[in-house]
Amino acid sequence: MKSFNIYMTGVGGQGIGLLSEVLSKAFFKLGKNVKAVDTHGLAQRGGTVISQLRAGEIIFSPLISPHEADLVLSLERLETLRGIADMLKNGGKAIYYDAAFQTIDNRLGNDTYPTVTDLESVASKKDIKIIRVFRENLHDSRMQNIILLKELAHSDWIEGFTIELIDNILKEILSPKVYEKNEKLLKD
Amino acid sequence: MNQFARNLIRKDSWSDMMMGNYAVARAMFETGVRVATTYPGSPVPEIANAILTVPEDHRDLYFQYSTNEKVALEVAFGASINGHLSTVFFKSVGLNVAADSAIQLGLLNLIGGMVIILGDDPGAHSSQNEQDNRHFARQSYIPMFEPATPTEAYQMFKEAVKISRKYQAPVFMRLTTHVCHAKERIRFAEIPEHPSDWTSQFNRHNGPYLPITKDVFPLKKKALGRLEELEKYAEQCHFNKILSNAPTKAGIITSSMPILSLQENLLESGASIDILKLGFSYPWPKGKVLDFLKSHDEVLILEELDRILEQEIKSLAFDENIQCKIYVRKTGDDLMGELLPHRTWKILSDFWPALFPPKRKPEQELIVGKRVPQMCPGCGHRSAFHAIKKALPDGTITVGDIGCHSLGFFKPYFMGEALLSMGHSNGTGAGLSIRNKDRKVLTFIGDSTFFHAGIPGIINAIMNNHNMTLVIMENGTTAMTGHQPHAGTGEIGDKISIQKLLEAIGVKFLSRVDTYKQSELTQHIKDAMEFEGFAVVIASHPCMLKFTRIQRQKPNYKQHHVHIDQNICNKTYECIEKFGCPSFTKHNDGHVAINEDLCIGDGSCIQTCPVTAINHANKEDKK
Numbered sequence: 090m091k092s093f094n095i096y097m098t099g100v101g102g103q104g105i106g107l108l109s110e111v112l113s114k115a116f117f118k119l120g121k122n123v124k125a126v127d128t129h130g131l132a133q134r135g136g137t138v139i140s141q142l143r144a145g146e147i148i149f150s151p152l153i154s155p156h157e158a159d160l161v162l163s164l165e166r167l168e169t170l171r172g173i174a175d176m177l178k179n180g181g182k183a184i185y186y187d188a189a190f191q192t193i194d195n196r197l198g199n200d201t202y203p204t205v206t207d208l209e210s211v212a213s214k215k216d217i218k219i220i221r222v223f224r225e226n227l228h229d230s231r232m233q234n235i236i237l238l239k240e241l242a243h244s245d246w247i248e249g250f251t252i253e254l255i256d257n258i259l260k261e262i263l264s265p266k267v268y269e270k271n272e273k274l275l276k277d
Numbered sequence: 278m279n280q281f282a283r284n285l286i287r288k289d290s291w292s293d294m295m296m297g298n299y300a301v302a303r304a305m306f307e308t309g310v311r312v313a314t315t316y317p318g319s320p321v322p323e324i325a326n327a328i329l330t331v332p333e334d335h336r337d338l339y340f341q342y343s344t345n346e347k348v349a350l351e352v353a354f355g356a357s358i359n360g361h362l363s364t365v366f367f368k369s370v371g372l373n374v375a376a377d378s379a380i381q382l383g384l385l386n387l388i389g390g391m392v393i394i395l396g397d398d399p400g401a402h403s404s405q406n407e408q409d410n411r412h413f414a415r416q417s418y419i420p421m422f423e424p425a426t427p428t429e430a431y432q433m434f435k436e437a438v439k440i441s442r443k444y445q446a447p448v449f450m451r452l453t454t455h456v457c458h459a460k461e462r463i464r465f466a467e468i469p470e471h472p473s474d475w476t477s478q479f480n481r482h483n484g485p486y487l488p489i490t491k492d493v494f495p496l497k498k499k500a501l502g503r504l505e506e507l508e509k510y511a512e513q514c515h516f517n518k519i520l521s522n523a524p525t526k527a528g529i530i531t532s533s534m535p536i537l538s539l540q541e542n543l544l545e546s547g548a549s550i551d552i553l554k555l556g557f558s559y560p561w562p563k564g565k566v567l568d569f570l571k572s573h574d575e576v577l578i579l580e581e582l583d584r585i586l587e588q589e590i591k592s593l594a595f596d597e598n599i600q601c602k603i604y605v606r607k608t609g610d611d612l613m614g615e616l617l618p619h620r621t622w623k624i625l626s627d628f629w630p631a632l633f634p635p636k637r638k639p640e641q642e643l644i645v646g647k648r649v650p651q652m653c654p655g656c657g658h659r660s661a662f663h664a665i666k667k668a669l670p671d672g673t674i675t676v677g678d679i680g681c682h683s684l685g686f687f688k689p690y691f692m693g694e695a696l697l698s699m700g701h702s703n704g705t706g707a708g709l710s711i712r713n714k715d716r717k718v719l720t721f722i723g724d725s726t727f728f729h730a731g732i733p734g735i736i737n738a739i740m741n742n743h744n745m746t747l748v749i750m751e752n753g754t755t756a757m758t759g760h761q762p763h764a765g766t767g768e769i770g771d772k773i774s775i776q777k778l779l780e781a782i783g784v785k786f787l788s789r790v791d792t793y794k795q796s797e798l799t800q801h802i803k804d805a806m807e808f809e810g811f812a813v814v815i816a817s818h819p820c821m822l823k824f825t826r827i828q829r830q831k832p833n834y835k836q837h838h839v840h841i842d843q844n845i846c847n848k849t850y851e852c853i854e855k856f857g858c859p860s861f862t863k864h865n866d867g868h869v870a871i872n873e874d875l876c877i878g879d880g881s882c883i884q885t886c887p888v889t890a891i892n893h894a895n896k897e898d899k900k
């Protein structure tokens with residue numbers, strides 16, 4: 090059986106770490122073999138942050154080869170495009186939280202920041218199923234990852250990955266105070 | 278103590294998903310390491326984070342952040358010759374700093390045992406180069422383990438301790454970035470009882486520990502003899518093993534991470550090729566390698582970075598007149614970066630195209646704009662760069678150093694145009710200033726780097742009265758590697774004041790200013806640059822990432838931000854083009870808005886707007 094490869098991406102400080110922690114625990118609880126790897130260090134200063142996860146029967150390397158991700162989960166629009174362009178296979182799937190963090194070159198006018206339509210047209214060319222999520226007035230931007238996880242559960246793209254499972258894992262890994270806030274959002 | 282810490286020191290056996298660095302910390306508790314030291318650096322700082330989750334009164338393991346890697350290694354050495362099992366860990370280039378002492382260790386009897394963990398960084402993900410520290414094992418006669426997975430990192434650390442104690446020798450464990458940060462399920466063993474015995478066992482008769490001339494040869498002889506013993510160990514070490522389904526004519530000798538890529542490729546192609554995996558890679562087992570060469574018609578040596586095993590194994594084959602064809606990586610490109618699965622496929626297909634048919638490179642039709650790392654919103658370094666730039670005469674040469682302020686080299690500041698290593702700036706700056714009448718020289722250094730390796734360059738500048746200005750970018754922490762304490766933070770011991778220290782060593786022009794007071798800082802720099810001789814300005818502001826994280830823990834935390842009055846803004850774009858805070862968003866119609874997810878409301882940008890269109894969103898925020 091082939092492995093299932095998830096490529097997670099965003100910008101430093103957005104909470105990719107929690108996203109990957111929840112997913113790796115989830116596969117673990119679903120009885121799958123998992124290997125994962127996060128970026129640490131320099132990239133956290135406003136750069137692209139990546140986390141990779143591979144689940145399946147036999148997994149050796151935690152690293153996904155270019156164009157071999159089955160699923161891209163992203164917390165930022167430009168990084169979604171990058172994830173799709175570099176890592177997602179044709180016919181793959183993507184869910185992204187539509188936070189927009191311009192780069193310095195966008196602000197200086199050297200580069201244009203992609204629109205939602207840009208993303209959709211790239212997705213359709215590559216036969217990719219793409220879901221955009223966004224929550225108006227989310228009071229804490231660090232909980233965008235919860236909205237993304239919620240959407241992933243609703244999508245049914247990972248068998249057994251349910252709201253209840255996410256809830257159990259969050260309870261395990263977060264302090265009671267932080268958990269309470271996240272739980273509310275997860276179940277609203 | 279949180280759950281993570283309780284697990285780290287629990288006595289019974291357990292299993293969970295664990296990152297390599299954390300697994301190594303567990304191995305320290307299982308083996309009864311008594312003294313652990315470090316200076317922070319990627320990819321290994323999480324080992325320290327893990328140890329520090331356990332409060333001091335719950336562990337018999339003494340841990341310290343030392344001022345630099347050399348000191349860290351010496352502290353671990355001192356502990357070991359006093360009978361205590363010790364370990365030191367740091368990043369790849371940290372070994373360059375520690376080398377002067379590290380090179381001696383292989384000659385000495387470390388009665389307590391000592392494991393040196395190196396965090397090498399193939400691919401240079403967070404380092405200034407991708408130096409291959411396997412060379413140093415050869416140069417220093419120190420044996421080396423090379424784990425490929427978190428599980429092996431955990432197991433090999435324990436084995437390294439055993440070997441180190443048995444031979445009273447230092448042992449290297451060379452981790453690489455994606456071994457440190459990979460996560461997998463690991464089963465941990467029990468923690469045996471380790472009697473708490475801090476009796477001082479130093480005795481010069483265990484030595485000599487003093488390499489006076491007459492002892493240099495005997496010591497070296499002993500080190501070489503020890504290597505011979507260790508080669509015998511390598512022959513039966515279970516980390517050096519053959520992986521084979523059924524004996525094949527083709528074989529591959531490999532070590533560390535590339536084995537995972539290789540196994541992925543074998544799985545994909547369905548090919549069967551014998552693998553000799555060298556987990557204990559120096560000194561490697563000559564007998565085993567020789568047998569492997571003799572029993573195969575063709576053998577590929579697959580290693581990451583430099584041609585070390587390739588050359589050593591080829592020389593053995595030459596001496597032994599081996600008929601087996603030996604393949605090595607074909608191009609210089611293969612000596613660069615990590616051997617990821619797809620790159621390994623390409624190497625394999627160079628030699629066995631039928632088994633690994635060349636893959637077409639997927640055409641890259643989409644070019645996605647780069648995202649260069651930037652200083653955080655509110656970062657005091659940004660205010661400093663903005664203010665300093667205004668003070669510099671045309672042609673000023675700016676010399677950077679290591680830390681978050683290295684990012685000043687990028688757009689829009691372009692400051693800090695030369696960089697070698699931690700603490701280099703004042704030596705390099707001095708060289709640039711010699712008989713230089715045309716151009717001024719300005720150097721930077723961070724506060725952790727100041728204590729790490731900055732002081733000798735500064736003393737040199739005072740001693741030789743070099744005509745240059747040093748800006749100390751003081752943010753009260755070792756920011757870039759994750760906010761570790763240093764001698765100037767007061768988190769460990771009494772705070773050492775950089776200002777007082779510089780006064781004491783006779784800096785004649787010395788001033789200190791908060792970087793948020795930008796026009797004052799500009800003036801200080803102008804004055805310093807006019808001063809004939811060595812001048813220092815301490816440009817100070819606490820790290821705002823650290824500060825904001827602490828604020829967020831507080832119960833009534835509210836995110837603050839600034840606001841742009843669109844009626845006042847006249848689109849000169851000083852905020853974007855010169856100040857360059859990532860919290861600004863420029864919209865298609867040209868108007869600038871605040872990204873409230875990013876802005877922390879520090880207000881350091883307010884003073885940069887020529888028409889004062891920027892203001893605090895809440896009036897109360899003006900403190």
Ligand SMILES: Cc1ncc(C[n+]2csc(CCOP(=O)(O)OP(=O)(O)O)c2C)c(N)n1
Pocket residue numbers: 316317318319346368370371374404405679680681682699722723724725726727750752754755756757758
């Ligand atoms: C010899 C060596 N050790 C460690 C590092 C890792 N390192 C990179 S940036 C940095 C932080 C420097 O801190 P500081 O000088 O206070 O600057 P800041 O990041 O706080 O601005 C360190 C330790 C390195 N690059 N080289």
